[in-house]
Amino acid sequence: MDPTTIGLIAFAAVIVLLALRVPIAFALAGVASLGTFAIFAFRTGTFMPERAFTPTSSLVFSNSFDLVHSYDLSMIPLFVALGHIAYRAEITTKIYHAARVWLASVPGGVAMASVVGCGGFSAITGSSIACASTMGRICSPEMLRMGYDKRLATASVAAGGTLGSLIPPSVLFIIYGIFTETSISALFLAGIIPGLLSLAGFLIVIFFWVWREPEAAPAFTGKITARERFDAAIEAWPAVALFVIIVGGIYGGIFTATEAAAVCVSAAILIGFAQRKLTFAGLWESLRETVIQTTSIFIIAAGAKIFVAFIALTGVASDIVSFVSDANLSVVLLLVAIAIIYLVLGMFLDPIGIMVLTLPLMVPLVESYGWDLIWFGVVVIKLLEIGLITPPVGLNVFVISGVVGKDVPIDRIFSGILRFLSIDVLVLALIMAFPILSLLIPSSM
Amino acid sequence: QDLFVGEAGPNRGARGESLNFFAEQVEEMSGGDLSLNIQWGGALFKAGAALSGIADGVADLGTIIAVYFPQEMAPYRIADMPLENSDAWVGMKATDEIMRSNEQITEYLAAQNLVYLGTFTTSAVHIGCKGTAIRSVEDIEGLKVRGVGAYGDTFGDFGANLVPMSIYDAYQGLDTGLIDCSQTYSYATAALKQQEVIDSYTLLNWGQTGALGIFMNKQSFDGLPAEQQDVLLEAGRMMSDELGRLITADNEAAIETMREAGVEIIELPAEERSKLVEEGSKYIDEWVEQVSGLGLDGAAMLEEYRGLLEKYEEERDSQGYPWEREQG
Amino acid sequence: MLRRIERLLVDLAIISVLGLGVLITATVLLRAFFNSGVPDAIVMVAELMVAAVILPLAATTANRAHIVVEFVSNRMPPRVRDGLVVFGSIFGLLALAPLIWAGWREVTHTIASGGYFFGDLNLPKWPGRVIFLAGISFCWLRLAIMVWRDIGAMRRGEPLADTGYGPEQTEEA
Ligand code: NA
Ligand code: NA
Numbered sequence: 001m002d003p004t005t006i007g008l009i010a011f012a013a014v015i016v017l018l019a020l021r022v023p024i025a026f027a028l029a030g031v032a033s034l035g036t037f038a039i040f041a042f043r044t045g046t047f048m049p050e051r052a053f054t055p056t057s058s059l060v061f062s063n064s065f066d067l068v069h070s071y072d073l074s075m076i077p078l079f080v081a082l083g084h085i086a087y088r089a090e091i092t093t094k095i096y097h098a099a100r101v102w103l104a105s106v107p108g109g110v111a112m113a114s115v116v117g118c119g120g121f122s123a124i125t126g127s128s129i130a131c132a133s134t135m136g137r138i139c140s141p142e143m144l145r146m147g148y149d150k151r152l153a154t155a156s157v158a159a160g161g162t163l164g165s166l167i168p169p170s171v172l173f174i175i176y177g178i179f180t181e182t183s184i185s186a187l188f189l190a191g192i193i194p195g196l197l198s199l200a201g202f203l204i205v206i207f208f209w210v211w212r213e214p215e216a217a218p219a220f221t222g223k224i225t226a227r228e229r230f231d232a233a234i235e236a237w238p239a240v241a242l243f244v245i246i247v248g249g250i251y252g253g254i255f256t257a258t259e260a261a262a263v264c265v266s267a268a269i270l271i272g273f274a275q276r277k278l279t280f281a282g283l284w285e286s287l288r289e290t291v292i293q294t295t296s297i298f299i300i301a302a303g304a305k306i307f308v309a310f311i312a313l314t315g316v317a318s319d320i321v322s323f324v325s326d327a328n329l330s331v332v333l334l335l336v337a338i339a340i341i342y343l344v345l346g347m348f349l350d351p352i353g354i355m356v357l358t359l360p361l362m363v364p365l366v367e368s369y370g371w372d373l374i375w376f377g378v379v380v381i382k383l384l385e386i387g388l389i390t391p392p393v394g395l396n397v398f399v400i401s402g403v404v405g406k407d408v409p410i411d412r413i414f415s416g417i418l419r420f421l422s423i424d425v426l427v428l429a430l431i432m433a434f435p436i437l438s439l440l441i442p443s444s445m
Numbered sequence: 446q447d448l449f450v451g452e453a454g455p456n457r458g459a460r461g462e463s464l465n466f467f468a469e470q471v472e473e474m475s476g477g478d479l480s481l482n483i484q485w486g487g488a489l490f491k492a493g494a495a496l497s498g499i500a501d502g503v504a505d506l507g508t509i510i511a512v513y514f515p516q517e518m519a520p521y522r523i524a525d526m527p528l529e530n531s532d533a534w535v536g537m538k539a540t541d542e543i544m545r546s547n548e549q550i551t552e553y554l555a556a557q558n559l560v561y562l563g564t565f566t567t568s569a570v571h572i573g574c575k576g577t578a579i580r581s582v583e584d585i586e587g588l589k590v591r592g593v594g595a596y597g598d599t600f601g602d603f604g605a606n607l608v609p610m611s612i613y614d615a616y617q618g619l620d621t622g623l624i625d626c627s628q629t630y631s632y633a634t635a636a637l638k639q640q641e642v643i644d645s646y647t648l649l650n651w652g653q654t655g656a657l658g659i660f661m662n663k664q665s666f667d668g669l670p671a672e673q674q675d676v677l678l679e680a681g682r683m684m685s686d687e688l689g690r691l692i693t694a695d696n697e698a699a700i701e702t703m704r705e706a707g708v709e710i711i712e713l714p715a716e717e718r719s720k721l722v723e724e725g726s727k728y729i730d731e732w733v734e735q736v737s738g739l740g741l742d743g744a745a746m747l748e749e750y751r752g753l754l755e756k757y758e759e760e761r762d763s764q765g766y767p768w769e770r771e772q773g
Numbered sequence: 774m775l776r777r778i779e780r781l782l783v784d785l786a787i788i789s790v791l792g793l794g795v796l797i798t799a800t801v802l803l804r805a806f807f808n809s810g811v812p813d814a815i816v817m818v819a820e821l822m823v824a825a826v827i828l829p830l831a832a833t834t835a836n837r838a839h840i841v842v843e844f845v846s847n848r849m850p851p852r853v854r855d856g857l858v859v860f861g862s863i864f865g866l867l868a869l870a871p872l873i874w875a876g877w878r879e880v881t882h883t884i885a886s887g888g889y890f891f892g893d894l895n896l897p898k899w900p901g902r903v904i905f906l907a908g909i910s911f912c913w914l915r916l917a918i919m920v921w922r923d924i925g926a927m928r929r930g931e932p933l934a935d936t937g938y939g940p941e942q943t944e945e946a
Contacts, residue, residue, distance in 0.1 A: 021846040021854075022861040023839035030868030037871075040502075051502075057875035058501030062494030064872060065879070065905055068826050069493075071815045074793050077825050081790055174613055179455045179486065183638050184616070253622030255801045256614065262797030284787065291786040291829045296838050298826040303868075309503075312488035313449070356486025360456040391842075398840050411844040497879070515891040587808060594891070606808045609815045 003039050007314030010035045011348060014307075018392045025296075028303030028393070032310035033060050039313050063309045064302040071258065072171075075130050077294040078261035082268055083137025083403075084286035086239070089272030095239035096142040098232040100220045108210030108217040110146060111156045112203050114139035118160030119199045122167035124246055125257055126174070128351075128388055132161025132396040133297065136403040149216035150408045152209060155416025158400045159202050159424075162385035165351070166195035169257070172351055172384060176377045179359040183374075186442040190374050194382060194431050194438055201423035209419060238271045293402045300398055301350070308353030317345060317357035325365045334369065335432055338362070339383060346387020350395060354384060374442060375435040382431055386424050389417050446673075448665070450483040451499065451507035453492035459632060459695055460565050460657075461485070463688040464508070467563060467659065470680035479673055481506075496660075500558040505665040506677075508565070511656035512594055517557060519736050520550045523750050524564070524655035525594050526732055527725035529718075530754050531569035531650040533696070534689030534766055539753035540564045540655050541685050545678075547749065549741045560666045563681025564658035567630045568692050570596050571648050573708075574626040575619045578645035580711055582720045591615050591627040594654060595728035600628070602724050616642055630654075632692060635699035640706035647711040651721050659684075690768040775915065776938055779835060782828040782911060789824035796821070812893035820901040827908030831915040834865075835937030855923070855933050862920045869913045876906035 010031050017027040040052035086092045103109025118135045136157045143153035165172040168188035177184035210217045249255045272278025324337045345354045388396040401410045468481040490498035495509045511518035524540040544561045586604030601607050608624050615627040619642040736743035803809045846854050880902045888898040919937045
């Protein structure tokens with residue numbers, strides 16, 4: 001059996017196993033392990049399983065262990081903990097109350113505020129997953145408590161989380177910049193307008209969603225006096241303080257984005273205890289929720305990482321790119337083909353994995369057509385972000401699912417996502433058709 | 446035969462280009478019998494898992510960065526020591542020769558199921574600063590510095606506060622003032638656009654980081670016919686000349702780029718450098734001790750390496766770099 | 774017994790998350806106010822991450838908190854759905870087996886070779902790997918017990934228990 005065949009069988013096997021309700025992490029890790037074993041066993045042309053044990057075990061171990069054994073990703077459990085602690089210390093409730101009171105006249109105002117919050121949070125973290133795990137823990141439960149439609153309360157945050165990589169800073173842009181030798185600062189600047197455009201698109205989706213189904217977002221019914229608004233805003237001070245600490249600390253050169261997560265957790269604990277809203281037992285309980293949730297996210301990410309290494313061995317990703325590259329397509333067709341490649345790979349693989357598998361072949365192709373690599377970077381990142389919310393493997397959706405638990409089945413979240421996906425495709429088409437949207441800011445600096 | 450290659454870095458930049466050069470040489474010299482299937486960006490394994498990845502046969506060959514394996518790659522780390530050599534080509538030639546010809550090292554690697562093929566370098570270690578400048582070692586005191594390896598430790602000995610951070614995060618760290626200075630090398634500084642955020646760049650001429658190179662799974666290697674083995678070894682040997690050419694040109698261009706961006710280029714005075722050398726020498730002693738503890742002759746290796754540095758310096762001075770010779 | 778161990782593992786993971794927070798906050802404060810730092814903080818954070826993320830795996834499994842796609846199974850009769858749950862667990866046993874074997878190889882190799890992280894303290898590489906192996910192994914054990922009990926329940930014609938702890942003693946995660 002040749003590696004490409006094994007790779008294609010593996011994609012199909014993942015779909016079937018997921019449909020059979022096999023936990024996502026197990027499906028990815030199991031298929032990748034078996035596939036890797038098959039590739040090494042068939043390497044000499046004949047089936048020699050004894051040669052496959054050592055390399056398979058090495059690949060499986062190093063890829064899962066290295067994902068977890070990471071300083072940078074410590075941001076994720078810490079930001080998740082921040083969400084849980086802030087929730088228990090009523091910090092999130094207060095800011096949501098303020099948002100609800102102030103935005104009472106805007107249909108779906110709280111969902112919009114959540115998405116805008118995601119946009120703001122994107123400017124802090126460089127990662128969409130971190131963005132979704134934090135904002136998901138903060139926003140979705142609050143919206144569910146206000147009686148929001150389950151799909152709206154979850155999908156809006158999953159979609160909002162994808163802004164994490166388009167709005168700078170962004171790990172994905174850094175990796176793209178390294179692989180293409182383009183200016184990382186120019187890429188950051190290029191992401192701003194497309195990022196804001198995506199944000200606007202999400203707000204429009206929410207607006208029309210609530211306009212057509214007002215019951216999806218129950219408005220605040222209590223009477224709202226100026227006094228109440230004022231009080232609500234004052235009571236929200238801890239959330240504002242945390243935000244000031246994060247932004248001031250990062251842009252003031254006191255700490256990095258990774259360190260910000262730890263500092264904020266410490267600050268939230270102090271505020272919680274000072275306000276007597278947080279008890280030791282409450283803190284322990286919120287951390288218990290944190291570790292269970294973090295584990296269910298990381299085990300999937302680890303499975304996905306093993307899957308990427310396996311796909312690298314199969315050569316499927318590079319086969320697909322070479323196929324397109326040899327087809328001598330017209331400019332428009334090539335763009336469409338590239339979009340389809342990234343969307344299909346995005347169904348299964350994580351963004352960084354897709355980039356390292358495709359960019360070495362994709363970039364020469366793009367250069368041969370004389371395209372601007374900065375603009376192309378924005379297109380690629382947007383495509384990868386879309387992949388985070390497409391089924392069957394949509395990491396952002398899994399993150400939100402991990403937060404809300406069994407209250408909202410994953411299929412409901414995906415069904416809500418569909419509405420955001422439609423606008424994402426529109427935004428993507430705009431970014432592709434009008435490179436100026438990406439290039440305006442970097443070229444004017 | 447198709448060989449899997451694992452590389453943690455990108456297919457661009459000096460290292461990526463030399464690995465591509467290596468692959469081309471292998472394919473050409475073997476008449477197409479060998480072809481390399483390179484997986485970039487750590488798709489197969491990250492830098493921290495490269496040693497087991499190659500030794501276990503996940504990839505047949507790939508890049509190992511010694512600092513991730515201070516124990517397993519101890520002899521190789523001689524190329525990371527502050528030995529006052531700042532010439533990328535000289536450093537690579539000396540490293541390549543000792544790794545290739547020292548039998549103790551070959552055996553030490555063979556025991557780990559590894560064969561050495563060729564070496565890279567990041568080239569000479571320098572330091573870029575924002576809002577301050579290092580003109581003497583006294584200036585180091587109290588600065589927040591991103592430093593690496595024995596060089597970073599020595600900055601620490603002179604009173605710097607070492608802030609751990611990846612070279613990719615250094616741009617933002619310098620920009621926001623989280624760090625004052627970042628240990629670096631010239632072409633990376635320009636590639637990462639750090640000239641936009643630094644005010645001064647001090648040329649230390651103190652040493653380089655060169656303990657990263659291509660290693661092969663010994664079983665895969667032994668399974669090849671002798672002529673193909675020679676092709677791999679020869680291609681690895683040629684790599685240092687090619688990379689030397691690339692890096693020397695890139696480094697010169699990078700300094701020019703920094704100058705144009707208004708960065709002050711400072712040459713550290715010789716008496717200041719000797720203070721660095723003196724302070725850094727204890728890390729060389731530690732290295733000798735560590736390698737000797739592994740049952741190898743560390744002192745002899747150090748002497749051999751110093752001799753090789755001299756040999757290639759002399760070759761450069763008398764004949765010029767190989768790529769200059771070809772031109773005439 | 775296993776349940777107590779799982780509880781202990783979760784508590785250790787909680788302590789690790791707190792450790793992450795304290796360690797990194799201390800780094801920031803020491804840098805900002807005393808121009809100093811914690812030696813090898815990056816290595817210690819990475820090792821703590823393994824404990825924080827992997828140790829709760831068994832408890833996650835016992836609570837049936839692994840993320841699944843229920844789109845198809847929800848349209849099936851309950852007995853078929855239960856069958857799929859058991860199938861998922863069996864597949865999990867299969868998927869985790871290579872990791873346990875690989876983890877064992879890695880642990881023994883790292884201890885034998887004395888590998889360590891470059892840094893101020895030259896911290897050894899084995900603790901994180903041992904934690905990883907322990908977390909995955911207990912998860913495997915829990916899965917195996919759940920498969921056993923779930924098959925038993927299906928044979929008796931009963932619905933599956935909500936958690937791996939049995940029908941009566943459900944516990945909040
Ligand atoms: Na961002
Ligand atoms: Na997807």
